[in-house]
Amino acid sequence: MSAALQTIALEKRFGGLIATDKVSLTLEHGARHALIGPNGAGKTTFVNLLTGVLPANGGQILLDGNDITRKSQIQRARLGLGRTFQINQLFGAMTPVESIGLAVSERMGGGRDFWRRVGTRTDILDEITGLIERFRLTEVMDHPTRLLPYGKQRLLEIALALASNPRVLLLDEPAAGVPEAERGELLETLAQLPRDVSILLIEHDMDLVFAFAERITVLVNGALFADGTVSEIMSDPRVQAVYLGSDAHA
Structure with missing residues (x-):
């Protein structure tokens, strides 16, 4: 069986400047996989290559065995590749229920006409309700997004990514900017994401990485430096020297 997502060289x-140096990575189906590395390691460039923000100069990207290397961002999203961003991309004036409703409607081709016929589609209503509840947004679902605590905004962004029904989800530093008091809720929610979605987590918060991931890939200077289970990476003296022993908890 092909991997959920794979890069080849x-x-x-x-x-x-070589920003990504022949990186080969395999994300298995149902994976909880983290990508880590020091600042400047090339993590953001790598994610931008995966999503089509940047064109690759060489190598391949396979989604469920299909070559998407030259597909556009929109084509990749339609094929099941979703992502969140380091800085959220939310509409501040919209409420969570409006944002999720629009995302579900867009996926189904309804656009903004969705709100005029929402009462006739119990399946859509059930999906919106399910996402609101899964991401712990019930109490704030009718509040403008700009007024939500930042942890709730992060949860909403992940909910919107999940509303597109991705097969592979790239979480780009979901804990960035989230206060310590709100990180527990974020971690618990991430742990409950459905297993039919394969997840690549890009994160500096090593507590989150070690709690969430089952496998870790380390990038250094744009190249694959190490890859293994959490215990293997934690005990690797080379990783400790270049990353875990320096700024992992910074």
Whole structure:
């Protein structure tokens, strides 16, 4: 069986600078996989290659065995590749229920006309309700998003990504900016994400990484430095020297 997502010798150059150096990574079906590395390791560039924000100079990207290397961002999303961002992309004036309703409607081709016929589609209503409850947004579902605690905004962003029914979800630093008091709720919610979605987590918060991930890949200077189980990475002296022993908890 093919992997959920795979890169083969993926490469990105900016002039003479090699930002992604022939990286081969395999994300298995149902994976809880983390991508870590020091600042400047090339994690964001790698994610932008996966999602089509940047074109690759070499190598391949396979989604369920299908080559998507030259597909557009929209095509990749339609094929089941979803992502969140380091800085959220939410509409501040919309409420969570409006945002999720619109996302579900867009996926089904309804657009903004959704709200005029929502009462006739119990399946859509059930999906919206399920996402609101799963991501612990019930108490704030009718509040403008800009007024939500930042942890709730992060949960809403993940809910919106899940509303597109991705097969693979890239979580780009979901804990960034979230106060310590709200991180527990975020971690518990991530732990309950459905197993039919394969997840690649890009994160600096090592407590979150070790609690969530079952496998970890380490990038250093744009190249694959180490790959293994959580226990293997935690005990790898090379990783401790370049990352875990330095700024892992910074």
